[in-house]
Amino acid sequence: xxxxxSGGFAQLIGKRIYVGEYFDYPLLFVTLFLVIFGLVMVYSxxxxxxxxxxxxxxxxxxxxxxxxxxxxxxxLGVSFYDYRRWKNWSLIMMILVIxxxxxxxxxxxxxxxxxxxLQIGPFQFQPSExxxxxxxxxxxxxxxxxxxxxxxxxxxxxIVACPIVASILILDENLSTGLICVAIMAIVVFIxxxxxxxxxxxxxxxxxxxxxxxxxxxxxxMERINIWLNPEKYDKGYQTLQxxxxxxxxxxxxxxxxxxxxxxxxxxxxHNDYIFxxxxxxxxxxxxxxxxxxxxxxxxxxxxxxxxxxxxxGALVVVGITTHIAAQVLINIAVVTNTIPPTGVxxxxxxxxxxxxxxxxxxxxxxxxxxxxxxxAKQY
Amino acid sequence: MPKTYTRKKIFAFVLIIxxxxxxxSIRLGYLMIAQSEYYLEKAEALHDRExxxxxxxxxxxxxxxxxxxxxxxxxxxxxxxxxxTDEDQVVxxxxxxxxxxEETVRKKVQANTIREKIKSNVDKEVxxxxxDMKLSGVMIDEDYKRYYPYDSLAxxxxxxxxxxxxxIVGLEVAYEDVLAGVPGSILTLTNAHGKELENxxxxxxxxxxxxxxxxxxxxxxxxxAEQVATKVMKSKQAKRVSVVLMNPQNGEIYxxxxxxxxxLNEPYTLVGVDNIYDNEQDALNYMWRNFCINDTYEPGSTFxxxxxxxAIEEKVVNLEDTFSCPGFRIVEDRKIRxxxxxxxxxxxxxxxxxxxxxxxxxxxxxxxxxxxxYKTYEKLGLFEKTGVxxxxxxxxxxxxxxxxxxxxxxxxxxxxxxxxxxxxxLRAASAAINGGDLVIPHFAMYTTxxxxxxxxxxxxxxKKGVIxxxxxxxxxxxxxxxxxxxxxxxxxxxxxxxGGKTATSEKLPRGNGKYISSFLGFAPANNPQVIGLIMIxxxxxxxxxxxxxxxxxxxxxxxxxxYLGIEEEYIETEPGSFEVAE
Numbered sequence: 036x037x038x039x040x041s042g043g044f045a046q047l048i049g050k051r052i053y054v055g056e057y058f059d060y061p062l063l064f065v066t067l068f069l070v071i072f073g074l075v076m077v078y079s080x081x082x083x084x085x086x087x088x089x090x091x092x093x094x095x096x097x098x099x100x101x102x103x104x105x106x107x108x109x110x111l112g113v114s115f116y117d118y119r120r121w122k123n124w125s126l127i128m129m130i131l132v133i134x135x136x137x138x139x140x141x142x143x144x145x146x147x148x149x150x151x152x153l154q155i156g157p158f159q160f161q162p163s164e165x166x167x168x169x170x171x172x173x174x175x176x177x178x179x180x181x182x183x184x185x186x187x188x189x190x191x192x193x194i195v196a197c198p199i200v201a202s203i204l205i206l207d208e209n210l211s212t213g214l215i216c217v218a219i220m221a222i223v224v225f226i227x228x229x230x231x232x233x234x235x236x237x238x239x240x241x242x243x244x245x246x247x248x249x250x251x252x253x254x255x256x257m258e259r260i261n262i263w264l265n266p267e268k269y270d271k272g273y274q275t276l277q278x279x280x281x282x283x284x285x286x287x288x289x290x291x292x293x294x295x296x297x298x299x300x301x302x303x304x305x306h307n308d309y310i311f312x313x314x315x316x317x318x319x320x321x322x323x324x325x326x327x328x329x330x331x332x333x334x335x336x337x338x339x340x341x342x343x344x345x346x347x348x349g350a351l352v353v354v355g356i357t358t359h360i361a362a363q364v365l366i367n368i369a370v371v372t373n374t375i376p377p378t379g380v381x382x383x384x385x386x387x388x389x390x391x392x393x394x395x396x397x398x399x400x401x402x403x404x405x406x407x408x409x410x411x412a413k414q415y
Numbered sequence: 416m417p418k419t420y421t422r423k424k425i426f427a428f429v430l431i432i433x434x435x436x437x438x439x440s441i442r443l444g445y446l447m448i449a450q451s452e453y454y455l456e457k458a459e460a461l462h463d464r465e466x467x468x469x470x471x472x473x474x475x476x477x478x479x480x481x482x483x484x485x486x487x488x489x490x491x492x493x494x495x496x497x498x499x500t501d502e503d504q505v506v507x508x509x510x511x512x513x514x515x516x517e518e519t520v521r522k523k524v525q526a527n528t529i530r531e532k533i534k535s536n537v538d539k540e541v542x543x544x545x546x547d548m549k550l551s552g553v554m555i556d557e558d559y560k561r562y563y564p565y566d567s568l569a570x571x572x573x574x575x576x577x578x579x580x581x582x583i584v585g586l587e588v589a590y591e592d593v594l595a596g597v598p599g600s601i602l603t604l605t606n607a608h609g610k611e612l613e614n615x616x617x618x619x620x621x622x623x624x625x626x627x628x629x630x631x632x633x634x635x636x637x638x639x640a641e642q643v644a645t646k647v648m649k650s651k652q653a654k655r656v657s658v659v660l661m662n663p664q665n666g667e668i669y670x671x672x673x674x675x676x677x678x679l680n681e682p683y684t685l686v687g688v689d690n691i692y693d694n695e696q697d698a699l700n701y702m703w704r705n706f707c708i709n710d711t712y713e714p715g716s717t718f719x720x721x722x723x724x725x726a727i728e729e730k731v732v733n734l735e736d737t738f739s740c741p742g743f744r745i746v747e748d749r750k751i752r753x754x755x756x757x758x759x760x761x762x763x764x765x766x767x768x769x770x771x772x773x774x775x776x777x778x779x780x781x782x783x784x785x786x787x788x789y790k791t792y793e794k795l796g797l798f799e800k801t802g803v804x805x806x807x808x809x810x811x812x813x814x815x816x817x818x819x820x821x822x823x824x825x826x827x828x829x830x831x832x833x834x835x836x837x838x839x840x841l842r843a844a845s846a847a848i849n850g851g852d853l854v855i856p857h858f859a860m861y862t863t864x865x866x867x868x869x870x871x872x873x874x875x876x877x878k879k880g881v882i883x884x885x886x887x888x889x890x891x892x893x894x895x896x897x898x899x900x901x902x903x904x905x906x907x908x909x910x911x912x913x914g915g916k917t918a919t920s921e922k923l924p925r926g927n928g929k930y931i932s933s934f935l936g937f938a939p940a941n942n943p944q945v946i947g948l949i950m951i952x953x954x955x956x957x958x959x960x961x962x963x964x965x966x967x968x969x970x971x972x973x974x975x976x977x978y979l980g981i982e983e984e985y986i987e988t989e990p991g992s993f994e995v996a997e
Contacts, residue, residue: 226424226425227421229420279446279450279454280458282443283447283450283451283453283457286447296458319447320443320444320448323443324444327439327440330436331436335429338429341425347421350425354428365436365439368443374442
């Protein structure tokens, strides 16, 4: 079996280093586990609503399952594709995403009150999900090219110009997805650059801008703050409150898989952004911590891969993808537990959503591709 | 190859992610352990639309199976905010039909709760009006309300129930566990839209109806008693009048009247209560009191039957022993008067009893002595509660035996300087005339289930032979003589042999001119089937028990003795066998 050891240690004990024979199975398995667990939870949370709406309890499960199959095939395919070749595609993809985002603004399908979807034949397609993947690849590529000039403000501006345009296009409709895009870009650039102080300044500046935006912004956003502070007092705090009821009623070991009551219409779209609340209710604190643990393990595997890559581009792509996953996991759980004001972010791999699942699996495919090029020590 | 700072930054980045992950896990732990109960409760309150189904409370029947306390269907009206389509219409309809204030109704209608109760105990006809309007979001639930078909009849015995149909006073509370039943519940879980969840709908626990209670009260006797009591209360402008009718052989109480009675269907409306109470609750408590049981009084001359029983039981006196009454007796340093100022002169014990002569009883009491007197009191149950099945029975207030000196003994012999409840007197008198058995006065006889099958029979212990049968026979004869020819002559009923004893007790403090006039009577005198006690509290004008109380009992007896199926017989005593007292 292939075993990964640090290069220095391997050299010290006189072992030869082989390249291209490693594959990060733990990452693959934790991903597959999360996808399958997600399907179980999607079925558990959606069967009641699905039966009411479509007479088919497995409606959402089948759709999500189809995307999962497509996504897993894509992931495995991508993992065999040399990740360095993505560099050639990054600019084209970036432009494509920006065009698609424009198209969404012009002729998107309204769903859930916000325009995020693009109807392609029978499929609805969400360009903002694709944008996260593309921003990670594009920013990593640009940063790698300009790694020596990155300290220059103008060059830095050139790196981030396109991602920022894409982010702003998303930001207009969906604040949290836009912020995640900005975060992916920012973390990649931050890691490339040897500087620290300027990023903190930019970070604080950004936070200040957002805060002012909130204070002066639409009543819709102020209301969210109020809901966050006092979910019981506002009609629109309903979802948050229902989520808390679900989490609270789970206790340590939960009510058992499928036994959630909150999913029965109390939590609107419980198979979506609030799926974690149902996980808490059915599987308890124990199950919830296990799920968080799974995500942390997945993030840990990604970071190990990023740490051990031979080239900067590989490391940056993996960090960008990790940022995407980590940000969504943490924000989703924070929202569901009412730790931060409510905002719609799905839980990666688990929440219902075809485009998101496929894009995430492709991203894991890229990380797996990077892992094939790690420094590995092989023992005979 | 990524540079060192890149690796450092990656490391810092993952550290931050893990820290946030841990913080969120702690937050989850807080929500799911510390806050779990709070949210679980809230979630359940949300899920369970309807909680409990009231159990039908058992009916209270009189001894002939007539309902004294039953249930009538009422409705409770509530609204479900999420189902209301036309708010204004709902508010208007609720205000009009239920005669409620618009502002409060609107507030409840707008409340974003799962279910808001508007009004309970609404009459069925009123609720039907609402039902006919078919308003969406308005829920009408059938319910039962305690209903007393005879309003004020035996109010202080039956008692009434509160908002949750729980007994508050009287038999309703004494037999709460029999009557209450077990409330059921519908554990209907509903989703956020208020739709019932299919698979969960089964968890309905049916309520178990309470058992019916059959009591010894006889509706007709109670009515008669109430009539005569009300009549004398009005004619004598008395504060109140109490009447108890009991079977002296087994302690079954046929009637217990305390006029003025209050309306059990409106137990919070003050009736016949003096305006001397600072707060309403005190006034209500006074109104709900059953004086036959909850209060003590100085029994006065009726108590002489106890002294006589003690004397005969201890064989310290013969009926023909002679005593002299100068109108008073000096006991130690006290001059204790007889009610007849001039005195009764020389008289036998029988005559003294018929005359209710105080000096005779002081002498007899002295002959019995303190310890034997107390022994008899004990035998006749005067130191204990009677055990009657009503809440709040009072205890007697007696001198401590070692404190009883000649003066105390003298006054106790004719029923003063201590207090007992009317019920205790009636119980002691029953033992004295029923052959010597101490019975437990009671109402409850047996219970039946919803289908009317007998379920549980109540058994009451009786202390047999607390006094000798011969003593009891003598007492019956003496008490019959009191009515036939003595101070209780106004208690006679044509065709019946009546025994009895009158009393006029001066209320404390002495000299305030307030009296309780009473008469204790039983019939037939040779084989008592019914014993009665009437007490007229604070009559105006003539206050002698023999004059005002005895005739009331006579009137009552003349009604109920034929009713009880006791045949008239004409006393075969030759005139002259008793010496006629003045």
